[in-house]
Amino acid sequence: MVWREGAGLFAVGVQWTDKARAMIAAREYRYISPVFPYNAVTGEVQKIVGLGLTNNPALPGLANLAALSAKPADPARLLASARDIEIFNRVFGQFGQFHPDTPAETIAALSTPPAKPRFPAGLEQTDPKGAEALRRLAPGAWED
Structure with a gap:
C-alpha cells in the first residue's frame, strides 16, 4: 500500500x-x-487480508481500475464528504494514513490510544450474567 x-x-x-x-x-x-x-466496538481495522474485484465497492471514492491505467485521477472527483473522510480515517488511520483533508487536531485525537473502558458500577450485583458476558467478550479489558 502506498499513499x-x-x-x-x-x-x-x-x-x-x-x-x-x-x-x-x-x-x-x-x-x-x-x-x-x-473491531466491532471501535471500527478499527485489524489488518487488510486481501481484496477482490467488484462493481459495487463498499467504500466510497474508490478510483476506477481501468481508468487508473488510462489517465491520472481528476482532482475534482476526489472531493469527499465528511462521512467519507471519517470512514477513510477509521479504516486506514491505524496504519498511519489519514485523508489529506483531515485537520491536524483530528489526526492527533485519532492517533491517541483509546482509554480502557470502566466496568459499569454495580452491574455485578444487578446482572451477574451480563457482567460475565462482558468479561468473556473482552477478557482483561474491563477494570473492576
Whole structure:
C-alpha cells in the first residue's frame, strides 16, 4: 500500500491473474474491495487480508481500475464528504494514513490510544450474567 498525495491510498505490486487483468481491461470489473477484520466496538481495522474485484465497492471514492491505467485521477472527483473522510480515517488511520483533508487536531485525537473502558458500577450485583458476558467478550479489558 502506498499513499499518493491528492489521490489517496493505492495497492502497489498487485499480481493479477491473466483472467483478472483481462476483465479489468474489458471493464467487466471496475473497482477493488478490501477484505479486513475489524473491531466491532471501535471500527478499527485489524489488518487488510486481501481484496477482490467488484462493481459495487463498499467504500466510497474508490478510483476506477481501468481508468487508473488510462489517465491520472481528476482532482475534482476526489472531493469527499465528511462521512467519507471519517470512514477513510477509521479504516486506514491505524496504519498511519489519514485523508489529506483531515485537520491536524483530528489526526492527533485519532492517533491517541483509546482509554480502557470502566466496568459499569454495580452491574455485578444487578446482572451477574451480563457482567460475565462482558468479561468473556473482552477478557482483561474491563477494570473492576
